[in-house]
Amino acid sequence: MAMRRVRRRAPAATVTHSIRHGDETISFQLVRSDRRTLGFTVHRDGSVVVRAPRRAGEADVLRSVAGRADWIVRKQREFAASAARTPPLRYEEGETHLYLGRSYRLAVERGDVETVRLAGDALRVTVRSDAPAGHVKDLLDAWYVRRARRHLPARLDVCWATLPADGHHRPTLRLKHMRTRWGSMSPRGYMSLRLDLIRAPDECIDYVILHELCHLVHPNHRREFWTLVERLVPDWKRRKRLLESLLS
Numbered sequence: 237m238a239m240r241r242v243r244r245r246a247p248a249a250t251v252t253h254s255i256r257h258g259d260e261t262i263s264f265q266l267v268r269s270d271r272r273t274l275g276f277t278v279h280r281d282g283s284v285v286v287r288a289p290r291r292a293g294e295a296d297v298l299r300s301v302a303g304r305a306d307w308i309v310r311k312q313r314e315f316a317a318s319a320a321r322t323p324p325l326r327y328e329e330g331e332t333h334l335y336l337g338r339s340y341r342l343a344v345e346r347g348d349v350e351t352v353r354l355a356g357d358a359l360r361v362t363v364r365s366d367a368p369a370g371h372v373k374d375l376l377d378a379w380y381v382r383r384a385r386r387h388l389p390a391r392l393d394v395c396w397a398t399l400p401a402d403g404h405h406r407p408t409l410r411l412k413h414m415r416t417r418w419g420s421m422s423p424r425g426y427m428s429l430r431l432d433l434i435r436a437p438d439e440c441i442d443y444v445i446l447h448e449l450c451h452l453v454h455p456n457h458r459r460e461f462w463t464l465v466e467r468l469v470p471d472w473k474r475r476k477r478l479l480e481s482l483l484s
């Protein structure tokens with residue numbers, strides 16, 4: 237009689253490492269999990285994550301990171317430069333705010349009824365005269381969230397229609413404040429999207445959604461995954477660069 241063995245996935249194990257690269261020290265999180273290849277990610281805050289198979293030898297991993305060091309440092313510099321180009325928003329009159337890829341000039345008015353509305357090329361926020369500091373930001377943040385809750389599900393509908401059916405289930409959408417990524421897809425079929433995407437044009441929103449939809453077919457970033465992305469979004473690299481230049 238055969239015994240059925242239940243294999244459980246062990247949780248990913250994370251440790252911090254660093255290597256020297258010229259004058260620089262590259263620190264990275266090494267995450268070991270059930271995967272077959274190495275994966276490198278540089279986040280917008282400059283942090284580096286290296287994903288490796290559980291059994292990969294440490295020396296091999298460090299050698300591979302050294303081999304990618306130029307690329308890692310270049311990415312970190314690009315992100316640092318783009319952060320320097322886009323100073324933090326102050327929510328003051330005349331400042332430029334993005335909505336669906338278009339620039340709007342912030343106009344702050346005093347009034348009894350608090351509203352946010354688009355008028356021509358202006359984003360008009362009405363606040364009460366006794367409103368505390370930071371209230372313009374609160375009103376605007378809430379407005380962006382409301383717009384995102386309406387618009388991003390509609391883009392998912394559009395993108396979903398272009399995916400080859402193949403018996404996949406339409407994912408459940410979750411909108412979140414995320415700092416380091418635009419979206420993700422869970423194995424259980426939950427697609428998370430960063431609320432900030434509402435500031436980007438539809439072509440960038442669609443790229444992120446289609447990227448995540450392709451993960452329904454191919455969970456990893458192997459060659460077949462990118463082949464599918466290329467087929468659905470032939471100019472995805474341009475859209476990704478545009479997104480990264482608009483939002484940081």
Ligand SMILES: [Zn+2]
Pocket residue numbers: 447448451457
């Ligand atoms: Zn992906």
